[in-house]
Amino acid sequence: MSSNLPAYRQARDIAIVLLRQHSEPAPETVRACVNQACSVIPGSEAFDIEELVSDLHYSFNVFAGSSTALDDPRGHEEWLPDKRASITWNFWHRYERWLGEEKNWEQSIIRELGEQTDKVLGRLEDPTREGKWDRRGMVVGNVQSGKTANYTGLICKAADAGYRVIVVLAGMHKNLRSQTQLRLDEGFLGLATEKGNHLHDRMARKGVGLLEGLPELHVLSLTNSTDEGDFKRGAGNQVTGTLGGVPTLLVVKKNGSILKTLRDWLLHVGQKHGGKINGVPLLVIDDEADQASINTKTKRVLKEGEEEKVTVINRRIREILAAFDKSAYVGYTATPFANIFINPEARSHADDLEDDIFPRSFILNVWPPKTYCGPARVFGYDEDPDAGIPATDPLPLVNVINDHEVDFPQPHRKDHVPAALPPSLVNAIRGFVLTCAARRARGQTSAHNSMLVHVTRFVDVQKRVADLIRTEFDALRRRVVQGDGDRSPSVLEELGSLWQDEFAARYEEIKQGAAGEVGDPVVWSEVEAQLVEAVSRIEIKEINGTAGDVLDYINHPAGFNVIAVGGDKLSRGLTLEGLSVSYFLRTSRMYDTLMQMGRWFGYRPGYLDLCRLYTTADLRLWYRHIGLAEEELRRDFDMMSESKRTPEDYGLRVRSHPAGLMVTAMNKMCHAQTLRFSYAGTLIQTAHFDRRVEIRAANLRTLRDFTATLQDPSERRTRDGKRRLALVWRDVTAKQLCHELLASMSIHPQCHTVDKIRVVDFILSQAAQDELTNWTVALVSSTQASEALTRDVAGLTGIGLTVRKEDGASTASRYSTSQANIQSPTHQVLDLCFFQLDAPMLSALMAKRDFTETEDGKPLFSADDVALLQSYLGKQLDEVALALTRDRARRANKPEPTEPNGVVIRQLRPSTHGLLLLYALSPAEPCLAKEEPAYLGLVFSFPSSHTARRLNYKANPVLIRQLRDEDYDPEEE
Numbered sequence: 001m002s003s004n005l006p007a008y009r010q011a012r013d014i015a016i017v018l019l020r021q022h023s024e025p026a027p028e029t030v031r032a033c034v035n036q037a038c039s040v041i042p043g044s045e046a047f048d049i050e051e052l053v054s055d056l057h058y059s060f061n062v063f064a065g066s067s068t069a070l071d072d073p074r075g076h077e078e079w080l081p082d083k084r085a086s087i088t089w090n091f092w093h094r095y096e097r098w099l100g101e102e103k104n105w106e107q108s109i110i111r112e113l114g115e116q117t118d119k120v121l122g123r124l125e126d127p128t129r130e131g132k133w134d135r136r137g138m139v140v141g142n143v144q145s146g147k148t149a150n151y152t153g154l155i156c157k158a159a160d161a162g163y164r165v166i167v168v169l170a171g172m173h174k175n176l177r178s179q180t181q182l183r184l185d186e187g188f189l190g191l192a193t194e195k196g197n198h199l200h201d202r203m204a205r206k207g208v209g210l211l212e213g214l215p216e217l218h219v220l221s222l223t224n225s226t227d228e229g230d231f232k233r234g235a236g237n238q239v240t241g242t243l244g245g246v247p248t249l250l251v252v253k254k255n256g257s258i259l260k261t262l263r264d265w266l267l268h269v270g271q272k273h274g275g276k277i278n279g280v281p282l283l284v285i286d287d288e289a290d291q292a293s294i295n296t297k298t299k300r301v302l303k304e305g306e307e308e309k310v311t312v313i314n315r316r317i318r319e320i321l322a323a324f325d326k327s328a329y330v331g332y333t334a335t336p337f338a339n340i341f342i343n344p345e346a347r348s349h350a351d352d353l354e355d356d357i358f359p360r361s362f363i364l365n366v367w368p369p370k371t372y373c374g375p376a377r378v379f380g381y382d383e384d385p386d387a388g389i390p391a392t393d394p395l396p397l398v399n400v401i402n403d404h405e406v407d408f409p410q411p412h413r414k415d416h417v418p419a420a421l422p423p424s425l426v427n428a429i430r431g432f433v434l435t436c437a438a439r440r441a442r443g444q445t446s447a448h449n450s451m452l453v454h455v456t457r458f459v460d461v462q463k464r465v466a467d468l469i470r471t472e473f474d475a476l477r478r479r480v481v482q483g484d485g486d487r488s489p490s491v492l493e494e495l496g497s498l499w500q501d502e503f504a505a506r507y508e509e510i511k512q513g514a515a516g517e518v519g520d521p522v523v524w525s526e527v528e529a530q531l532v533e534a535v536s537r538i539e540i541k542e543i544n545g546t547a548g549d550v551l552d553y554i555n556h557p558a559g560f561n562v563i564a565v566g567g568d569k570l571s572r573g574l575t576l577e578g579l580s581v582s583y584f585l586r587t588s589r590m591y592d593t594l595m596q597m598g599r600w601f602g603y604r605p606g607y608l609d610l611c612r613l614y615t616t617a618d619l620r621l622w623y624r625h626i627g628l629a630e631e632e633l634r635r636d637f638d639m640m641s642e643s644k645r646t647p648e649d650y651g652l653r654v655r656s657h658p659a660g661l662m663v664t665a666m667n668k669m670c671h672a673q674t675l676r677f678s679y680a681g682t683l684i685q686t687a688h689f690d691r692r693v694e695i696r697a698a699n700l701r702t703l704r705d706f707t708a709t710l711q712d713p714s715e716r717r718t719r720d721g722k723r724r725l726a727l728v729w730r731d732v733t734a735k736q737l738c739h740e741l742l743a744s745m746s747i748h749p750q751c752h753t754v755d756k757i758r759v760v761d762f763i764l765s766q767a768a769q770d771e772l773t774n775w776t777v778a779l780v781s782s783t784q785a786s787e788a789l790t791r792d793v794a795g796l797t798g799i800g801l802t803v804r805k806e807d808g809a810s811t812a813s814r815y816s817t818s819q820a821n822i823q824s825p826t827h828q829v830l831d832l833c834f835f836q837l838d839a840p841m842l843s844a845l846m847a848k849r850d851f852t853e854t855e856d857g858k859p860l861f862s863a864d865d866v867a868l869l870q871s872y873l874g875k876q877l878d879e880v881a882l883a884l885t886r887d888r889a890r891r892a893n894k895p896e897p898t899e900p901n902g903v904v905i906r907q908l909r910p911s912t913h914g915l916l917l918l919y920a921l922s923p924a925e926p927c928l929a930k931e932e933p934a935y936l937g938l939v940f941s942f943p944s945s946h947t948a949r950r951l952n953y954k955a956n957p958v959l960i961r962q963l964r965d966e967d968y969d970p971e972e973e
Contacts, residue, residue, distance in 0.1 A: 007043035012052060014041065016104060053443065067116060067366040068641040071123065072648065075133065076361065079126035080118065083161075090217055091156035091247075092117075095187050098208045099149075116366065117153040123362045124328040127162035127281035134321065138289060138331040138359035138647075140637075142368045145602065147332045148180065148575075150366075151285050152187040154330070155249075159188070159219070163283040163328070164244030167262075167320065168251045170287050174227050175543070175550060179575065180287060181225040181251040182554055189249060190217070193224035218246045227550075230258050236265045243269050244280035254292040259316035266323040282324040284317070286357070289331025293317055295356055317357060329357055363647045365637045371517055373608060374601050375627030379620055382628065382821055389631055395513045396506045399424070399614045400808045404455070408465075408585055414458040421468050425453070425583055427498070428614045429473060429563065432581040433480075434499050434527060435610040436534035436561055441526040442519040444606060448553050448577035449538075451563040452599055455585040459544040459567070466542040466565040473540060473563070480535045495531065496524050503610060510609040518609040537561040553577045575599075580607060583614045594619075594626060617808030679762050681906050681944035685822055688748040689815045689921070689935040695746050696933040702744040703779075703918065703936060704794035709740065713796075716778070716830055723783040726830055726917075727796060732775040734767035737916065741777075747938070748814065754938060763914070771911045771945055776831040779918045780824075789927060793920045793934055801922040801934055815923055815935060823917055823939040828905045831915050832877035842869060844910065848946050860907055860944060864891060881905050902941070909943035916940055 014037035019030065034053050038044035096114065099105040125133045141147045155166055170180035185193050190209025222235040231252050239248070252258055270277045286293055295314035310318075321327045368374060373395075375381070380394035401424040404410075408418060432451040439447055453469065456462055479491040489497075504524070511518045537559070541549035543566035553560045564576060567586065582600045600613050690696070707713070713727040738760045747756050766772040779793070785800025793799040804817040835841065849861040861869070868887050872880045881900035888904070889896055909915070919937035922928040 007041050011037040011041045011044055067364050068638045070363045070647045072646040080122035089160045091159045094208045094214055095156045113153050117157055120154050121157050132325045134327040135361045136329045136359050137362040139364045141366045142334050145368050145372055148183050155188050158283050159247040163281045165282045166249050168285045169254050170251050172254050172292050177253040178225055189221055193221050194226045220246050221249045223251045231262050233261055254313050256312035263319045270323050277324045281326040284329045286331040289333045290335050359647050375623055379623040381624045395510050400617045401614050408455045416461050428581055428583045433535050435580045437527045437530040438522055438610055440530040441522045446559045449561045450576040450579045452582040453565045457567045462544055470540050477535045480531050499524050507609050514608050519606045580611045678948045679942045680948035683941050684753045685939040686751045686754050686937050687817050688751050690748050691813055691815050699936040700794045700933050706741040724781045726778040726780045729777045732777050734763050737775050772914045773912050775914045777916045778830050799920055802919045803922050803924050805924045822937045826899045827917050828902050828941045829878050829900050835877040837875055837880050877908055881908050907944050911943045911945040
C-alpha cells in the first residue's frame with residue numbers, strides 16, 4: 001500500500017504541520033497543503049496523492065462542541081485555577097501529543113478537549129485536600145460522540161493531579177470491557193496490557209508509550225485487554241508497595257461477582273488502616289452510567305423503619321466508593337434519564353451504605369460538535385411552535401423497509417427460524433459492498449468499514465441470520481470475482497443500477513446538507529474498478545455472548561471490513577469503526593434504549609454520503625419524536641444552567657409519546673410507576689385515522705347530529721373578510737361535548753394522547769369543580785383549499801379541506817399525517833376575541849400565577865408578565881396574547897413573532913373555557929375524491945389551571961414485565 005511508503009509518511013507529516021496552522025481547514029486548504037508537502041519530498045510521484053488528500057480529510061474533519069453545567073458547590077473547595085501552574089501534567093501532555101501526532105487531531109479540537117476535561121476535573125476535589133470527602137457527578141454527551149476520549153483525558157489529568165486509584169466501570173460485556181481497556185492502554189497507560197506491565201520491554205509499549213523524548217511514567221494496571229483480563233483476586237499481588245504509590249488503573253465489567261472480588265480486596269487492603277483506605281484518592285469512571293449501575297429497587301418514600309433495598313451492582317459501586325476516605329465518581333452517558341430518576345436522598349443505613357450515585361455535585365451537558373450526525377440529521381423532527389423549536393429536515397440516509405415481517409417478525413421467540421433474507425437486507429448488503437468500493441475509490445483504502453445487522457435479541461436467531469448472510473454474501477462474492485458468464489442482468493449491471501439509484505442520485509442533496517463531511521464525487525467506473533478488492537476483504541462476524549468472533553480493528557491497520565450480526569452487544573458502548581450501513585429492526589419502548597441502539601449516530605468524515613440506515617416506518621417516527629424530546633431536554637438544561645440551578649433541582653421534563661414510548665425502563669423509575677397526569681395547559685390532537693369509509697362517514701354524521709342541536713354558528717373570517725376561517729359554536733356545555741359528540745366519535749387506537757375515556761373523564765371531573773364548563777367548538781375551513789377540496793361537511797357548506805401529507809407510518813388501513821401537529825398554531829386564538837381582560841379575569845389569572853408553577857419551577861406569570869397584563873386591562877384577550885408573546889420574546893432576545901404563542905394562549909384562556917378545533921382532512925397525493933368523506937381531526941386546547949384534577953394511571957403487570965425485559969443480559973441466554 002502506498003501509505004507504507006517512506007515518502008508518503010514524510011509528505012503526510014509535513015502536510016499535518018501545515019494544516020495545524022488552520023483552525024478549520026477547508027477541502028481546498030487540505031489539497032493545497034498536500035501539494036506543498038509533495039513538492040519538497042523526493043519520490044512523491046510513487047504514491048497516490050488522492051489517497052493522502054482523503055486521509056487528511058478524514059483526520060481533520062472533526063470539530064468540538066460546547067458545554068453547560070448544573071453545580072452544587074456544597075462541600076467543595078475550588079482548587080484547580082490556583083494549582084494548575086504547580087502541577088506537572090506529564091500524562092496529559094503525553095496524551096495530547098499523541099492525539100496530535102498519531103491520531104491527527106486538529107489543535108483546536110485538542111484545546112477544546114483540554115477545556116472540557118478541566119471543567120470536570122475542577123468540579124472534583126483536590127486529591128491532596130486533607131480530610132474525608134466525596135464528589136458525585138455526571139457528564140452527558142451523545143451516542144458515539146467521543147466520550148471515551150473525554151474520560152481518557154480526564155484520567156490523564158486526574159493522575160497528574162494526584163488521584164492514585166482509578167476504576168473504570170466499562171459496561172456489562174467482556175468485549176466492551178476489553179475495547180475500553182485497549183483504548184486506555186493506548187491513551188493513558190502506554191502499555192499493551194495483554195503483554196504485561198513492564199515499561200522496560202519495548203515490545204510491551206503501545207500508543208502514548210511509543211512517543212520519543214518524554215519522561216518515563218510509572219503506572220500500573222491490575223486488568224488487561226484480553227477477554228479474560230478482568231480483575232481477579234490474584235491481580236492485587238502486583239501491588240508490591242503501598243496501594244497508590246503509582247497511579248493504578250482497573251478496567252472492570254459491571255458484574256456483581258467481579259465487583260465483589262474488587263470490593264473484598266479493597267476492604268482487605270483497608271483493614272490495615274482501620275477499615276478505610278486513607279489518603280489514597282479514588283476516581284471511579286462509570287461508562288454507560290445509566291446501564292446496570294442504577295438501583296432499580298429504590299423507593300422515593302420509605303415507611304418508618306423500612307430500609308432501602310439495593311440491587312447488587314449498585315451496592316458494589318457504593319461499597320467501593322465507601323472503602324476510601326477520598327473518593328470521586330463521574331458517570332458518563334448519552335442517555336441520562338435513569339440517572340436523573342435516582343433518589344438523591346437514598347441511602348441504606350442497615351448496610352452502612354453511603355449516598356446513592358445520584359450526580360448531586362454536578363451535571364455537565366456537552367453539546368455535540370457540528371460534524372456530529374445525530375437524530376436531528378438522520379431523522380429530523382417536526383416543528384414545535386410552543387417550545388420554540390423549528391422543524392429540522394433529515395438528510396436522505398434512511399430507507400424505510402416493509403418486507404421483513406415474514407422472515408423477521410417483531411416480536412418473535414428464541415426458537416424462530418428465518419427461512420430467507422428479505423430483499424431489503426440483500427439490498428443493504430450490496431449497498432455495503434458499494435460503500436467499501438467507493439471509499440477505496442476515494443483513496444480511503446486503509447479505513448475500517450462496518451455494517452450492522454440488528455434484527456433480534458436472541459443469540460440462536462442471530463446465528464441463523466449470520467448463516468443466511470454468509471450464504472448470500474458468498475454467492476455475491478463469487479459472481480463479482482469470477483463473473484456471471486451469460487447471465488443477464490450481470491451482477492455488475494445490478495450493482496451499477498443500485499449505485500446510481502441509491503448513492504449517485506442522493507449525493508448532491510446530502511452534500512448540500514453536510515458540506516465538508518462527504519467525499520469527492522466518484523463515478524460508477526471508479527467504484528466498479530474497486531469491487532473485487534472490496535468484496536474480497538469483507539468478513540461476516542457474529543457478535544454475542546456465545547460466538548467467538550470479535551471486532552478486531554486494532555490488529556488490522558490496513559483496514560477491517562466487517563458485517564457484524566448481533567443484538568445487545570452491538571447496542572451500547574461498543575464502537576463499530578467506519579459504520580456505514582445499518583439494518584435495524586429491533587424494537588424497544590424506551591427512549592434511552594432506542595438511542596443507545598443507534599450505533600449509526602456519530603462522526604462520518606468523508607463518507608457520510610455513503611451511509612444508509614434500513615429500518616421501519618414506525619422506528620423512524622419514534623426516532624423523530626425522541627430527537628425532538630432530546631432537543632427540548634437539552635434546552636431546558638441550558639435554561640436551568642443559566643438560572644444557577646443544582647442537579648437536585650433538575651426536574652426532568654421529557655415529553656410523552658403518542659405511541660406509548662417511555663423515558664426509561666419501569667424498574668429504573670421505581671418511584672414513578674404510578675403516573676400522575678393532567679391535561680391542564682396542554683394541546684392534544686389526533687394524528688392517526690381509520691381509512692374505512694364507513695368509519696369516516698359515521699364520524700361526520702356524529703358531527704352533523706351534534707351541531708344540529710346547537711344554535712347557528714358564527715363565522716370567523718380572514719382580516720380582509722374575503723375568506724372563511726371557521727364556523728364557531730360557543731357555550732357548549734361539558735356534558736353536551738362529552739355525551740353527544742365524543743361518546744359517539746371513533747378515534748383511532750394509535751392516538752394514545754387522545755384516549756377518549758381519559759379525556760372525557762378529565763373534562764367531566766373538571767366541570768364538577770366549575771372548570772371546563774363552557775366550550776368553544778370550531779370547524780376550521782382551510783383558506784388554501786381549491787374548489788375541488790371545498791365541499792359540504794356534516795351538512796355544513798363551503799368547508800375547505802385541510803391537506804396533510806401521509807407519513808411512512810400509514811398503512812393500508814391507517815392514514816397517519818406526516819406532522820403529528822395537524823392544527824395550525826394560529827387557530828388556538830380563535831376564541832380569545834370573545835373575552836375581555838377585566839378586573840375579575842385579571843384576579844383569576846393572578847390566582848394561576850400564585851398557585852401554578854411550570855416544570856422549571858417558575859410561576860406561570862413573571863413580574864414582567866403581570867405588569868404587562870395590568871397595562872392591557874380592557875383589551876381583548878387575542879390582543880393581550882400577542883402582546884405578551886412579543887414581550888416574552890424581546891426579554892429572551894428572540895425575533896418578534898407575528899402570532900400569539902400557544903402556551904401563552906392556554907395560560908390566558910379562562911379555566912372555565914376549553915377549545916375544540918375540528919379539521920376536515922384530506923391526504924395529499926392523491927387528495928380525496930369529491931364523493932369521499934373527509935377524515936375528521938380533533939384538537940383540544942386546554943386552559944392552564946392551578947386546581948386541575950390529576951388522573952392516576954398504572955402500568956399493568958404485562959406491560960411492566962415487557963419494559964423490564966429491556967434490561968436482560970444476553971450473555972445469560
